[in-house]
Amino acid sequence: MGSLTVPHIVPTPAEDANALKKAFHGWGTDEKTLIRILGHRNANQRRNIRHTYFQLYNESLIDRLSSELSGDFGKAIILWAYDPCERDAKLAREALENSKKSVEHLKIIVEMSCASSPDHLVGVRQAYTCLFHCSLEEDIASNVSPSSLAKLLVAVVSSYRYDRDEVDSAIANSEATKLHEAIKTKQLDDDHVNWILSTRNFYQLRETFACYKTTYGNLIAQDILSCGNGKFESVLKVIICCLDSPEKHFAEVIRDSIVGFGTDEDSLTRAIVSRAEIDLMKVREEYQNLYKTSLDDAVVGDTSGDYEDFLMTLLGARN
Amino acid sequence: MGSLTVPHIVPTPAEDANALKKAFHGWGTDEKTLIRILGHRNANQRRNIRHTYFQLYNESLIDRLSSELSGDFGKAIILWAYDPCERDAKLAREALENSKKSVEHLKIIVEMSCASSPDHLVGVRQAYTCLFHCSLEEDIASNVSPSSLAKLLVAVVSSYRYDRDEVDSAIANSEATKLHEAIKTKQLDDDHVNWILSTRNFYQLRETFACYKTTYGNLIAQDILSCGNGKFESVLKVIICCLDSPEKHFAEVIRDSIVGFGTDEDSLTRAIVSRAEIDLMKVREEYQNLYKTSLDDAVVGDTSGDYEDFLMTLLGARN
Numbered sequence: 169m170g171s172l173t174v175p176h177i178v179p180t181p182a183e184d185a186n187a188l189k190k191a192f193h194g195w196g197t198d199e200k201t202l203i204r205i206l207g208h209r210n211a212n213q214r215r216n217i218r219h220t221y222f223q224l225y226n227e228s229l230i231d232r233l234s235s236e237l238s239g240d241f242g243k244a245i246i247l248w249a250y251d252p253c254e255r256d257a258k259l260a261r262e263a264l265e266n267s268k269k270s271v272e273h274l275k276i277i278v279e280m281s282c283a284s285s286p287d288h289l290v291g292v293r294q295a296y297t298c299l300f301h302c303s304l305e306e307d308i309a310s311n312v313s314p315s316s317l318a319k320l321l322v323a324v325v326s327s328y329r330y331d332r333d334e335v336d337s338a339i340a341n342s343e344a345t346k347l348h349e350a351i352k353t354k355q356l357d358d359d360h361v362n363w364i365l366s367t368r369n370f371y372q373l374r375e376t377f378a379c380y381k382t383t384y385g386n387l388i389a390q391d392i393l394s395c396g397n398g399k400f401e402s403v404l405k406v407i408i409c410c411l412d413s414p415e416k417h418f419a420e421v422i423r424d425s426i427v428g429f430g431t432d433e434d435s436l437t438r439a440i441v442s443r444a445e446i447d448l449m450k451v452r453e454e455y456q457n458l459y460k461t462s463l464d465d466a467v468v469g470d471t472s473g474d475y476e477d478f479l480m481t482l483l484g485a486r487n
Numbered sequence: 488m489g490s491l492t493v494p495h496i497v498p499t500p501a502e503d504a505n506a507l508k509k510a511f512h513g514w515g516t517d518e519k520t521l522i523r524i525l526g527h528r529n530a531n532q533r534r535n536i537r538h539t540y541f542q543l544y545n546e547s548l549i550d551r552l553s554s555e556l557s558g559d560f561g562k563a564i565i566l567w568a569y570d571p572c573e574r575d576a577k578l579a580r581e582a583l584e585n586s587k588k589s590v591e592h593l594k595i596i597v598e599m600s601c602a603s604s605p606d607h608l609v610g611v612r613q614a615y616t617c618l619f620h621c622s623l624e625e626d627i628a629s630n631v632s633p634s635s636l637a638k639l640l641v642a643v644v645s646s647y648r649y650d651r652d653e654v655d656s657a658i659a660n661s662e663a664t665k666l667h668e669a670i671k672t673k674q675l676d677d678d679h680v681n682w683i684l685s686t687r688n689f690y691q692l693r694e695t696f697a698c699y700k701t702t703y704g705n706l707i708a709q710d711i712l713s714c715g716n717g718k719f720e721s722v723l724k725v726i727i728c729c730l731d732s733p734e735k736h737f738a739e740v741i742r743d744s745i746v747g748f749g750t751d752e753d754s755l756t757r758a759i760v761s762r763a764e765i766d767l768m769k770v771r772e773e774y775q776n777l778y779k780t781s782l783d784d785a786v787v788g789d790t791s792g793d794y795e796d797f798l799m800t801l802l803g804a805r806n
Contacts, residue, residue: 286616290609290647297605297649305646306686319678322686326645327624328609330616359638367625367641 171448171484174208181220184209188217189225197236199474202245207481210445211252218249240433241475247441248482253291256280257299259438260292264311271399274312274321275421276438278406281324282365283414286331293325316357317400323366324407330369337379340372344379347388354395356404365407373411415450418443419458422451422466431470436479440467444482452483490767490803493527500539503528507536508544516555518793521564526800529764530571537568560794563756567801571761572610575599576618578757579611583630590718593631593640594740595757597725600643601684602733605650612644635676636719642685643726649688656698659691663698666707673714675723684726692730734769737762738777741770741785750789755798759786763801771802 179187184205191201206214221229233246247255259276266273280292296304305322312318343364350358364376380388389408392401409417418439425435443451455463464485471479480486498506503524510520528536540548552565566574582595599611615623624641631637662683669677683695699707708727711720728736737758744754762770774782783804790798799805 287613293647294606297647301651301653302649303647303686303688306649306682309682309686315678322682323645326642326647326685328612328616328622328645330621330625332620334620359634363625363628363641366645367622367628369622 169447169449170443170445171452172208172210172444172482173484173487174210174213178209178213181213181216182224184213184217185221185224185229188221188229192232192236199237199241200477202233203474203478203481206245206249207478214249215251218251239475240437240471241473241478243434244437244441244475244478247437248444248478251295252442252445253288253295254299256284256288256292256442257295257304260296260304261300261307264307267312271402274317274403275406277308277321277325278403278410279414279417279442281321281327282407282410283417286328289325290328314400317403319357320362320365320400320404320407323362327366329367332369333371334369335371335375337375339368340375340379341383343368343376344383347376347380348384348391351388351391351395356392356395356400365411370411377408377412413454414443415447415454416458418447418451419455419463422455422463423459426466426470433471433475436467436471440479440482448483488766488768489762489764490771491527491529491763491801492803492806493529493532497528497532500532500535501543503532503536504540504543504548507540507548511551511555518556518560519796521552522793522797522800525564525568526797533568534570537570558794559752559756559790560792560797562753563760563794563797566756566760567763567797570614571764572607572614573618575603575607575611575761576614576623579615579623580619580626583626586631590721593636593722594725596627596640596644597722597729598733598736598761600640600646601726601729602736605647608644609647633719636722638676639681639684639719639723639726642681646685648686651688652690653688654690654694656694658687659694659698660702662687662695663702666695666699667703667710670707670710670714675711675714675719684730689730696727696731732773733762734766734773735777737766737770738774738782741774741782742778745785745789752790752794755786755790759798759801767802 187201187205191198206217209217218229221227230246230249233242233249236242237245250258260280263273263276281289284292293304296307300307304325308321308325309318312321346360347364350356350361365373368376377388384391389405389412392405392408395401406417409420421435421439425432425439439451440448452463455461455466459466464480464483467479467483468476477486506520506524510517525533525536537548540546549565549568552561552568555561556564569577579596579599582592585592600608603611612623615626619626623644627640627644628637631640665679666683669675669680684692687695696707703710708724708731711724711727714720725736728739740754740758744751744758758770759767771782774780774785778785783799783802786798786802787795796805
């Protein structure tokens, strides 16, 4: 369940576009109005506003936001203003560029592959080809190493899973055994591991992971790290976490972005912006369960000003 | 360029549905009317007719066609009446079932993966999950052997290629070399071969195959057969033919269905039905080039009655 709140009576796209135009007018920008409008509109409504804004003023709303705003607030509201598939296509491209510095960035591609609906993932691939004139998969193949890791990522990015609760216990048992074999023999790049993780539906996989835990005593994500802690193992672990429980994964992303010295605003923004319309209420519950503290308090404690206001609006905690 | 002809003034879906209903009425079916209407409507128009027919008469047009018709004509017009993605999803399922008898059937899955638009392929995968409650990829992984062949098919079925003419000659050269390496060392199931064939756009691949011919003297499809003529090699060859020239591939499918003893009506129907709205005019030219005889004459020579009428209508040769 998402956390975004939309008013009962929504202004027309022309009224919203007009109010945004006024907020840009004159010296300084009226950030409160931007938050009040965009922070309470769903993806369809934002698309209509973008289109109407362009028709009325012959300028791109996103370009205008980019020229008016900066800092973490600017980045957050621009990410939010994008079409979700286009946003993820851009994030994927950036992640591939940054992955040469740290494998951590590939987590972003795993999230859109393993914690999104099949139709969203296809939309991201379509947007990627439109924006960058090549397929996401060919960019992964030519930017990611070792090749076993590229192969695993290409497989999950190319998935189109069945999206309903259809579980076969016999398959779950036999595939838990296959996964355990691969871990025991340290052959995590086995084709069967790839197939299991990239073709099975989410519910089937959760049953498989549960079988694994029952039969072998440990969580599969833990056992993977016993094979090593290289780039391949760390990405594989994220894949399994995203498939098993997206809300737990994102609770951890938010926690990691906040704890320690300084805040990782890019990760915090990405988690909240990308889940506000999907499952941020569940992420919030999971955060409370895991860390015995409130996600809202954590965000308020680590952010300030318009950035704080905007994130708290997406969390459904402010009007 | 497709061969389907649609009248300048198209009747409304309700008029068409009404005329079809009348054609079913009484003893025997008026096949000429079915051909005259459905054989001159594009996929969108047929969809509107199906919907309107259902609304007006509370029965499925496809079910009615199935109960009224039989034989090759019945099969052909029913395939044509389906939504193209749903049709291919059903053909893929049948092909997987039949592939245990003969690997030849997997050609059908290659055609939709390597000779169709990326959006059509995604539509087929979506339709497949709706119809069969699992992903096409998991059915391939569990029905096709050896596993190298399943891996190759999963890769091409999962592709979402960039759909424009964007060619990098340096990449074409280097990937022609990689493909030649794989052939020379008889390691056709190499991951790089899979990647090249499943992530690159059609134009890039055609350039790569042309480079291969220029540098190594032979067509790559020929050289593949020098590695062996097992199931894997035969499917890989079809993949390359479909990527390189769909019109040539389909000209060969039609030729093979006609020459020799008897006619393979299923292949003949599939080729004409699935390409009538895409490139059947080019298939016809290619047929003339390759076999120095007319495709239309070949179809007339091997078919008869309503079946002949219907195929010739889709070929744009009859009104």
